[in-house]
Amino acid sequence: MTTLVTGATGNTGRHVVAELLRRGQGVRALTRDPVAAARLLPAGAEMVAGTHTEPERLDDALRGVSRLHITVTAGLAEVGPELVRRAVGAGVERITVLWGGWVGPVEQAVAESGVEWTRLEPQEFMANTLTWADSVRNEGVVREPYDFPSALVNEADIAAVAAAALLDDGHAGRAYNLTGPEALTPRERIAVLSKAIERKVDFVPIAHEQAVERLTATGVSRADAEYVVGWYARPTEDSTTAVDTVQRVTGRTPRTFAQWVDDHAEHFRSSR
Structure with missing residues (x-):
């Protein structure tokens, strides 16, 4: 089972990569600069070139992926729904979305995707x-x-909740205040x-x-x-x-x- 992590070198993305690897999962890290990312991220992640703001170029990155972590960033509002559509079409079965501070077009598209989803609201x-x-x-x-x-x-706690939502059952359709x-x-x-x-x-x-x-x-x-x-x-x-969401979802004190x-x-x- 492979997870594609967008924003893989960002404040939370790099922690999501590390947490998934810690749990023994396959990770595909989406990054504009795979060489630089390889120096920043833990060994074991597969680096793929690209950006989630250009979903039309991500067919190869999405191939064989069953899980997807999306970080909502500037410039994603207009193209994010297309990213979600392509991900679902490629066979992604579960999505976590780190919101941009409100429920915008990307968050709505994830909620209406027809696959299991969890929204992270730190x-x-x-x-x-x-x-x-x-x-x-x-x-x-x-x-x-x-x-x-x-x-x-803490960004590492956000990542731990993301990993739990991606890998464990019982989190579908939830919006977690963190x-x-x-x-x-x-x-x-x-x-x-x-x-x-x-x-x-x-x-x-x-x-x-x-x-x-x-x-x-x-x-x-x-x-x-x-x-x-x-x-x-x-x-x-x-x-x-x-609130105690981190404790409830991960079993660990934040x-x-x-x-x-x-x-x-x-x-x-x-x-x-």
């Missing part, structure tokens, strides 16, 4: 903390417009980070508009930047409340933010 990724790395290393500060709690989830074991404000996360890197890190409030401009400067569209910053400005109950920091502390330490 709240904020712990990996988002990496956006603080430069300012922490260089200045010892974190600049954010809001200080509301967030029920951050969080870590606790909700933390930026200030509380900074305290955890400061302790781990043994350096005082300050929280510096900035205006909403400054946060939007910071994102657009990286190439994000104005609309997307407003959506992201607005998510922090108006957190929902789902985003601020820890990883804490402190564990994530221990695994990534080198990104925040100054080289000076």
